[in-house]
Amino acid sequence: MPASLESVRREQFPALAGKTFLDAACASLAPQAAADAITALLRDVQTYPERSATAFHIRLDAARDATRPAAARLIGARPADIALIENTSHGLAIAAAAIPFEPGDNILVPELEYLQVPLPWRQQPPPAAPEIRLVPHASGTLPVDRFAAVADGRTRAVVMSSVQWSNGFRADLDAIGDFCRKRRLWFVVDGIQQLGAFPIDVGRTPIDILVTGGHKWLNAPFGAGFMYINPAARDRLRPPVAGYLSVNPPAGGWAEYFRTPAITPLQPVTFTPDARRYETGGTGNYPGMVGLAASLDLINSLGPGVIAGHIAGLTDQLLEGLSALPVRVVTPRDPSHRSGIVTFTLDEVAREAALIERLLDARIMVSHRYTSGVGGVRVSCHFFNGADDVARLLEVTGGWLSASGRAR
Numbered sequence: 244m245p246a247s248l249e250s251v252r253r254e255q256f257p258a259l260a261g262k263t264f265l266d267a268a269c270a271s272l273a274p275q276a277a278a279d280a281i282t283a284l285l286r287d288v289q290t291y292p293e294r295s296a297t298a299f300h301i302r303l304d305a306a307r308d309a310t311r312p313a314a315a316r317l318i319g320a321r322p323a324d325i326a327l328i329e330n331t332s333h334g335l336a337i338a339a340a341a342i343p344f345e346p347g348d349n350i351l352v353p354e355l356e357y358l359q360v361p362l363p364w365r366q367q368p369p370p371a372a373p374e375i376r377l378v379p380h381a382s383g384t385l386p387v388d389r390f391a392a393v394a395d396g397r398t399r400a401v402v403m404s405s406v407q408w409s410n411g412f413r414a415d416l417d418a419i420g421d422f423c424r425k426r427r428l429w430f431v432v433d434g435i436q437q438l439g440a441f442p443i444d445v446g447r448t449p450i451d452i453l454v455t456g457g458h459k460w461l462n463a464p465f466g467a468g469f470m471y472i473n474p475a476a477r478d479r480l481r482p483p484v485a486g487y488l489s490v491n492p493p494a495g496g497w498a499e500y501f502r503t504p505a506i507t508p509l510q511p512v513t514f515t516p517d518a519r520r521y522e523t524g525g526t527g528n529y530p531g532m533v534g535l536a537a538s539l540d541l542i543n544s545l546g547p548g549v550i551a552g553h554i555a556g557l558t559d560q561l562l563e564g565l566s567a568l569p570v571r572v573v574t575p576r577d578p579s580h581r582s583g584i585v586t587f588t589l590d591e592v593a594r595e596a597a598l599i600e601r602l603l604d605a606r607i608m609v610s611h612r613y614t615s616g617v618g619g620v621r622v623s624c625h626f627f628n629g630a631d632d633v634a635r636l637l638e639v640t641g642g643w644l645s646a647s648g649r650a651r
């Protein structure tokens with residue numbers, strides 16, 4: 244483990260001294276920095292250090308806004324192209340409401356997707372609701388020709404997660420984005436199983452909308468995420484139902500505005516053209532956002548190359564160890580398509596559940612996930628994990644398999 248990651252593990256994730264946490268794909272541990280930022284903010288909410296509540300509210304909004312540049316830096320975007328959202332589901336719902344469809348249009352969604360990915364489009368009222376076409380996987384992979392085979396002249400969008408939640412396959416976003424550009428399709432990407440582990444650069448990869456919650460590989464507390472909206476695509480989106488904090492601030496500022504006797508509820512307003520316009524635009528989840536900002540700062544300071552390299556080393560170690568056990572690895576092995584997730588199956592769901600119980604008893608945290616018949620025991624390797632965590636998982640798994648009479 245590089246020294247920078249070793250010290251981060253010790254100082255920022257003290258809980259790892261007592262458990263083998265290999266489940267960032269479910270809900271990750273928050274670093275000490277995020278807990279400290281939230282605690283400091285909540286202390287201020289208890290004590291109101293500002294001279295007036297109005298001034299404090301304005302300060303809270305500014306503290307929330309500080310998440311935007313950190314999110315922008317992570318994905319190579321401009322802060323103006325980032326909207327702060329509650330979670331991935333929220334971002335996907337915004338995308339579904341914003342992208343215009345005509346009756347008879349369709350969208351493409353891989354058949355390995357998490358339930359939420361197509362859900363907002365499934366709820367749209369007819370007749371404009373798009374048909375949802377599932378793109379079949381090829382042995383757990385999603386090559387671009389599979390999308391081409393399902394698309395037709397009425398296809399309007401590809402909606403997918405960049406890393407599949409059940410087998411960890413990391414899609415070639417450049418190739419699929421290029422396919423979308425050439426066919427003038429919207430490209431909507433759910434990045435929650437990738438961002439924080441493997442980078443996405445929207446300056447290079449043609450993505451229209453990228454959404455993520457913070458609580459998985461970004462290690463943020465719950466209820467805070469972000470969304471990128473490509474500025475070149477914004478004019479073609481339907482405008483949102485925006486709140487008052489998405490309005491350009493009045494001349495003289497909000498404090499002055501609120502004490503002006505002549506204002507009415509129908510005061511003329513102009514909305515910001517920035518991605519912020521797609522936020523709820525009211526009082527926000529301030530603790531969640533300052534926690535997310537602290538988590539993002541940590542990841543940005545470590546650097547995406549260091550994190551991805553370390554995770555790749557751990558998944559290599561895990562794949563090698565699993566090859567000596569009587570299990571079947573479900574995750575496609577090509578390193579250019581690997582993520583932090585490695586899934587293996589015992590080809591018997593009840594035995595997998597029993598193994599996971601054994602692992603949980605040994606304080607080794609993993610999860611059990613399937614979609615469309617693809618899945619099994621899902622292991623997540625993150626930057627705070629070390630070779631010792633992987634070795635422990637392999638040891639306990641091997642021991643349980645021997646004891647249950649299925650050793651190789």
Ligand SMILES: Cc1ncc(COP(=O)(O)O)c(C=O)c1O
Pocket residue numbers: 268269329330331332333357359360404408433435436455456457468
């Ligand atoms: C690919 C994917 N998208 C979305 C979600 C749900 O995310 P959120 O709770 O942030 O809406 C999950 C959760 O497992 C997921 O794996």
